[in-house]
Amino acid sequence: GEERGLRAQEPPRLAPPPVARAVRALDAIGEVTAPVRALMLVDTSWSMRRRVPGTSGSRAALVGRLVREGIGALPGGSSAGIWRFADGLDGERPYREVLEIGPITGRSAKIRAASGDLAIDVGGRTRLRESVLAAYRAAASHASAAEPGLVVLITDGGADSGSLGLDGLVAALEEEFDRKRPVAVAAVGFGPDADRAELTRIAAATGGRAYLAGTVSRARQAVRDAVTRRPCAVECRD
Template sequence: MLCVALPVALGVQHVANPTLLGLGGCSGSQTVSVAAAEESVEVLREVALSLEEGGAEADGRCVDYRVYAADPSEVSRSLDARAAGAPDLWVPDSATWLERIDGFEGQPTVVSRSLARSPVVVAGRGLVRPESWREVLSRDDVRFVDPVRSSAPAAALLALKAEPGSTGADVDSVMVPLAQRLGDDRDAPRDVTELALDPGGAAVLSEQQLLDLRAQGLGRDLDVRVPGTGTMVLDYPLVALTEGSVGVEAAEQLADRLGSPDGAELLEVAGFRSADLEPLPRDRGAGQLDLLRAPGAEAVATTLRRWSVLTVPSRILGVFDVSGSMDEVAGGRTRVSLASEASAASMGMFADQSQVGMWAFSVGLGGPDRDYRELVPIRRLDARVGGESQRQALGGALAELPGLTYGGTGLYDTTLAAVRAVRAGYDDEAVNSVVLLTDGRNEDPGSLALPQLLHTLRAERDPARPVAVIAIGVGPDADAEALSRIVAATGGRSYVARNPAAMGKVFETALLSR
């Protein structure tokens, strides 16, 4: 018998397992706990009940299924932490959860790779079919639950990665602003019900979740679409987590019953698709769809780790070389103009809560003993100062860079001052970094020597308050070796655009590295 009561509205009465009444051949009983994604619980309970009424047994004992709703992220975290009380059987909404339990000491047995299937879709009012997941996830009004704890949005991120022609830089150019916007959004939806109640925007969820909401009277005015490039599918595997044959046998009976015509009907009524992913009858869902290639386990782990990092806001000081050599022409444009344009183009990657400031540097630019000048202090991009936003102020400062070029490259003193300035205003809730762009080598005879700079950077480095230097060398004269040693001393990365005309792509890649 089930230990969790069914709602009265289902009209299901519980009849004791006949074997427990002495009508069958099993001796004793065995409770088998089944932790399942919430949307699958009702179907699993009904199937389990029918099995009990039919005298289900495993290893000679009567089976007493206990089906309960469990967030897959909580089960995965519990198993990975080796916490006590693991369920006997587990039905997460996606097989990707099985890749997140490295710390589990048992030997999980996949009894069924897929009990049910449901494609990931986009829903919205008056929504036209998007061309791609890139288009969907680039929308300012796209809404979804945290991908680290919810499979449908995680699948959308993986779909973005799997789309034809998609590169790592393409993925990051979408994920960075999206993660930072949603990571700082205190009103972000906590569950799919909130998504359906949202008066606008585009919601990412599974087809079944949307149909379940409609059955509850929610979201009936939402259009459901799948991007033209295709989509990913939630697959609901059935896994036995405990040792011994009882759990496996009980799981096999669940899988067999769900694979029968009666089980297939239950799944269809609940909004799930069959294994062949044929459209649901009566135009209830997204119709015909194409599938994108599912990524491997490492791609899943990497994408979700990247998302977790990106949800932490950025705090950046951009430091630009304006020495005389930045006036050299490459491809019909000066280096400083190319740097200004690449930086301006990259600003769109950052959400309004990102904090960005700007310096320029050349020997003596800030006075007789100072090689740097602050152009814009570090502030949130949506901060308002003097009638304009910080984003606008930075755009204006970038446009002024070509008019500042003069003199030699004051690299070492500027680097140390920039790292110290960022650390002085350190934000514990952000990734704090210096983005340094230069086309030369240190030319200030009165500055620190490179060994002194490196020693000081290492001595002042604080693991609790890290400030990484992201260095971009431009042109053939950039001191790549010095930049490499500087970033190593701060835990950063260096990039070199030997052809200044390629600076835009290199600059974007460097910023995305954070």
């Protein structure tokens, strides 16, 4: 039932990020038409096996399609990569690269295959915070003022089983922000377990946007919005 899937009605909008921090990221990242280096960070923990109400597919299968669509909507000249995260994916690391960051042009077959693989071997506990920080650092290593970084986090929530606390993650994101290698985190949560407050704080730490999508159509809109709109200076509006 809907208690295990996406909600029929959209929840309230998320609170805006602090103005000063959002303006800082806004200045650094610039117009949405400029190319970016995007890293899609996808939750593949056990809860992603659940079926999406009204469909025959799992949450993981849906997210795979959303990732493919999101990459396709990036500004021309952009690069993209895909990571998945869950406990025990790569030894002690709770995340694994599925597709390295590289030009979108000429890689449509690889992008399709990698996004499809997100629905395979789904399981494990959620270790979101450690994965976000690692993805942020990876994106920053590829970013520049001319081609900023973007981490698009997609998760259905659930308890974080890792050792890194939310305060520690937020502090690290704020401390490591570099105007010469700007990176924004856009956080997309869906399903009843998505942690609205946590996603808001994570995104706000980089001046990025946070979304809580209660329906499939809203989830699709949120991912597209995350890759086509620059950070909001005062308030994120639909």
